[in-house]
Structures are given as structure tokens and as C-alpha cells.
Amino acid sequence: NAGVTQTPKFRILKIGQSMTLQCTQDMNHNYMYWYRQDPGMGLKLIYYSVGAGITDKGEVPNGYNVSRSTTEDFPLRLELAAPSQTSVYFCASSYGGAGTEAFFGQGTRLTVV
């Protein structure tokens, strides 16, 4: 019963490098989300998807890109890493929209130096 799986769990990037945070879910959920959690702050929505082939910006999308080619996978791409992107990133999924329960992955702790 895997639920939402994120990889990697930890990563250190140098300024200007790029990377992809992977997220996969095995619950056949239509909705998937990427959040970031900064110390002492509430989670902020980066991007979300309501189904394969459909993505949209959240509250803090700048510096990130996403794709949703399958129902299961929702990778988050950082093209030019900046120190401001140092954060913990959480992927989540839900069967429906905000009215339904969201299930979160374990997070990816990213440090940009």
C-alpha cells in the first residue's frame, strides 16, 4: 500500500543547477499537487493537476515546471535552482478536488547552496 511516493528524500543543489523531483501515486487519483513548506510557514501550493495532460499554477509557481503525462506521475522540475527554493517539497493526491481528502508523500528536503 504505497500511496504517494516521492524521490529523492534529500538533495543538495548548487545555484543554477536543475533537477526533477519525482512523485507517483498508486491510488488512481485524478488530482495531484505540489506544495512547498518553508520553516515556520504553512504549505504553499506550487502547481496542481486535475488529470493527465492538465496542469495549472498555484500560489507560488515561479521557478518551477510540471508535467502530467500519466495519472500516476507528477514530476516537478526546477530549471535554475536558486537559494530561495531551499525548502521541503510535498506531493499530494486526492480523488476529487479540495472537498476530498488529500494524501501526502513523505517530502523532499532540498537545499540550494
Next chain:
Amino acid sequence: KNQVEQSPQSLIILEGKNCTLQCNYTVSPFSNLRWYKQDTGRGPVSLTIMTFSENTKSNGRYTATLDADTKQSSLHITASQLSDSASYICVVSPNQAGTALIFGKGTTLSVSS
């Protein structure tokens, strides 16, 4: 502006004691309110979810209350255990069809023996 405020910011209690965490929100229109538990280094896990018509919901030793008129919610933990040490996050959904959840900053609970 849609906001979720939680208090206290942190709390230390002895094992076996009860405690109550508070959540005030200004989100409107309101769909539902959730409480999540987030262990250190893990993703949030749902404890309860309540719509505006529900004023109490329990999940084991956790009981959430909701007053939609005053826009206040509380999470009561009974007979606390060491494993209750975590961050408790109040999350409000603005509406049924949207996808943007509003997260509080969380209350950090430490249970000591």
C-alpha cells in the same frame, strides 16, 4: 484575505494530560476544515475533516470541533502519548470545486514523560 491562524505556536505537556489546539479562519466561502498531524520529517496525515454542517468529529483520542458562525475550530487530544509529539496543522478549503487549500502554520506539540 483568506487566512488560517493557529494557536498556540508551540505547546509542551506531560504524558497522559489533555490539551486543546485552536484554529481561527477568515476563509469565505467555506467548504470544509481539516486537521492534519505532521510528524518530524514526514508528510501531513489527515486526522479529521468537517463540513460547515458538522460541529464535532472524533478520531480515537482526537476530537475536532467547528463553530462555523465564529469561524473557529479546536482539536482536543485526550490522554496524550509520547507519539502525539508532532505538528498539528489546520487546513481550510475555500470551496468545493476549487483546489486551493489554505494551510495554517501549525502548532508544535511536545509530549514529555
